Amino acid sequence: MKVLKFGGTSVGSVKSISTVLDILKKETQNGENPVVVLSAMSGVTNLLIAMAEQAAIGNSFSQQLAELEKKHFDVVKALLDVQQQNPVFTKLKIYFNELEDLLNGILSLRELTAQTKDLVLSYGERCSTFMVSKIAAQHFPQAQFVNAADLIKTDSSFGHAKVNMELTEMLVRNYYYENTGRLLFVTGFISSNDAGRITTLGRGGSDYTAAILGSALNAEEIQIWTDVNGMMTADPRLVKKAFSLPELSYTEAMELSFFGAKVIYPPTMIPAFLKKIPIVILNTFDTAFGGTYIKHDVGASNLPIKGISSINEVSIINLEGSGMVGKAGFSGRLFSMLAREQISVILITQSSSEHSITFAIPPADAVKALHLIEQEFELELHAKKLDKPQIEQNLSVLAIVGENMKQTPGISGKLFHALGRNGINVRAIAQGSSEYNISVIIGRADLAKALNAVHDSFFVSLNKTLHVFCLGTGNIGTTLFRQLNEHADFLEKHNGIQVKIVGISNTRKMVFSEDGLSLDNWKESLEASELAANLDEFIAKMQAMNLPNCVFADNTASPVPIGYYEKVFKSNISIVTCNKIGNSGTYAQYKTFKDTARKHGVDFYYETNVGAGLPIVRTLKDLMMSGDRVIRIEAILSGTISFIFNNYKGDVSFHDVVKTAQDKGYTEPDPRDDLRGTDFMRKMLILARDAGYVLEPGDVNIESMLPKACLDAGSVADFYKELNNEGKFFADMKAKAEAAGKVLRYIGKLEDGKVSITLQAVDENHPFYTLSGSDNIISFTTERYKERPLVVKGPGAGAEVTAAGVFADIVNVGAH
Secondary structure, eight states, X not given: OEEEEEOTTTTSSHHHHHHHHHHHHHHTXXXXXXXXXXXXXXXXXXXXHHHHHHHHTTOOOHHHHHHHHHHHHHHXXXXXXXXXXXXXXXXXXXXXXXXXXXXXXXXXXXXXXXXXXXXXXXXXXXXXXXXXXHHHTTTOTTEEEEOGGGTOBBOSOTTSOOBOHHHHHHHHHHHHHHTTTOEEEEESSEEEOTTOOEEEOOTTHXXXXXXXXXXXXXXXXXXXXXXXXSSBSSOTTTOTTOOBOSEEEHHHHHHHXXXXXXXXXXXXXXXXXXHTOOEEEEETXXXXXXXXXXXXXXXXXXXXXXXXXXXXXXXXXEEEOGGGTTOTTHHHXXXXXXXXXXXXXXXXXXXXXXXXXXXXXXXXXXXXXXXXXXXXXXXXXXXTSXXXXXXXXXXXXXXXXXXXXXXXXXXXXXXXXXXXXXXOOEEEEEEOTTOSEEEEEEEGGGHHHHHHHHHHHHOTTSOEXXXXXXXXXXXXXXXXXXXXXXXXXHIIIIIOEEEEEEEEEOSSEEEEOTTOOOTTSHHHHHHHOOEEOOXXXXXXXXXXXOOSSEEEEEOOOOSTGGGGHHHHHHTTOEEEEOOOTXXXXXXXXXXXXXXXXXXXXXXXXXXXXXXXXXXXXXXHHHHHHTTOOEEEEEEEOOHHHHHHHHHOOTTOOHHHHHHHHHXXXXXXXXXXXXXXXXXXXXXXXXXXXXXXXXXOGGGSEEOOOSOHHHHTOXXXXXXXXXXXXXXXXXXXXXXXXXXXXXXXXXXXXXXXXXXXXXXXEEXXXXXXXXXXXXXXXXXXXXXXXXXXXXXXXXXXXXXHHHHHXXXXXXXXXXXX
């Protein structure tokens, strides 16, 4: 036989009670009658507590009592035949009258004792179970209402009574066998003491009732019907990727339950655990779900951990001092005293030197515990052998649980890497010798971020989610969004990465969405946003959202965002940028960015600073990391200038070629940044710094190709006028090179720690002679590539390849 327990939501409405009846029809098809345990209707227990508390302070409870009565009567009217309703209404009305008399007594005395509160609460289960049993009797003539207080006997610890298992099991078995063939509907949660006074079983009491009955009757299994799909890898309200677990061992389920998984409570499992009876967590609202089996003989699993659980609110108390060192019995005094005062200790950690003890308790008990410690250890505190105990508030516990953790190296390393990379500080750590659980105490504000980061880290079958905040919606930003949208499925399938754009800002507006903005209509979302662009507020919102695996993508050419880079790194957020200004400013700034990113364990990727999508920065980094020494770097790193000189042929004017280059998106917003060599200088400077040289922008020797009138023009429009006026200057330069059988090339060189950029006319023997289109080319001469330099060549300008480089950098952040 089976024991089926249905929670408050399962009996909370006409529809859900109908579903319960359908489930029972299936269960009784083979002629077996399960034992059915029911909770109070959803919301009723809270309503009863509210009424009792209102009565105790002298307030009226009549409105809530009428609401309670209506809630039950509405169900009876909807599900019970009219001719059968009166006896049920009569019995329910008797219950409500008894409850009203009891509440009036509380009102008169202005006192609510634990014993009285238990009696008040018992009406929730009594009303729901009686009502459902009578509705069920229309379909199951053998249905019978059972008051569990007649069967489950406890001590007199009202509110959380301790069960007399021997007597209870005898009474349960006798009653069951005396009523063979009956479909028993038993009240959950309630019990009675030897004097027949109502007691309750405390938190998770109805589950506990089911387990007690299952143990007494040696049930085949105990089914807990609730409103979620079994036990999940994490709280689905905080971790959207959480998924249901098909099975757990009793130990794993107890560990997860203790640390906050509210599907089932640890005491519930003990009777079943002792008899090795499987417990199945099922969903009343999704009967097709197969359930989570909690049992003794769990099969092998390839998951490193089974789940991540948490306790949202804890406080910790720190005790330290020389008087603790080598002092036998100190811990015993401390924890015995807390136990006497009914203060539950959630977690304990002690340093190996015995100089300090840290323990976590519910916040409601923190001040009381502090006063008790000060009283218990008054002499030690007075003698300065113990420092004044300190309370830390606003903390949470995160615990990873699983039997596979035992003797598996690297589990704790993976946990702390995930937390550290996301800037989550660990206040205390505890791991039992069983190795089934590692618990950490962290800041309450970081809990959701930590849960998601750890979940992504351990469940590799799931995609890692990157939360990206993008600055700039020009050519590069717009192209990046299109590329991310087009390749989203490929990224998830082949790289195991999901990229969510959670924030976008341009110079006018900004928009945010924690669930990710749709890249099909991001422009409409941005335009519809009521948030005016403000970089201070954008950064503050990014920090406040506190999401795991965050990336700040700077797709602008503005100096303004650079001032925020250090702040972003200190928030443990990686930066991907195509903005060269930061890395090509002062060397002190470049070094600060590098050092801050390294210190906070985040990434700083800027491949597109040098060659758009070409792997130049990464190639140099790999050469340096492998111990190679750079002798010389020669490069054409301006795709813009490359395009201009490759297309400056025939009768076309220099002015027209430059304008075409800008129209194609090859130039910076002001083409002079390219033509005066400023942009090229920045690229060569970044390479030189990455190669290990301490150089400032002024150390780069640049030969300008533009006449002074073009350089001094007040605006971009004025620049183009002057460029047109200087047409003969450029035509003469081109004619001179062509007459010698050469082509014009703007070449940068790094050698012996010096950087120069010069306009050269090169012949067909030079490796840069055949360069075409807007291609970049770079030649690395190193100790290993001395005879034949390592050459990287390809498109070095344009929104498509630059966006692709930013895309690749974002993916590389996800690879860590």
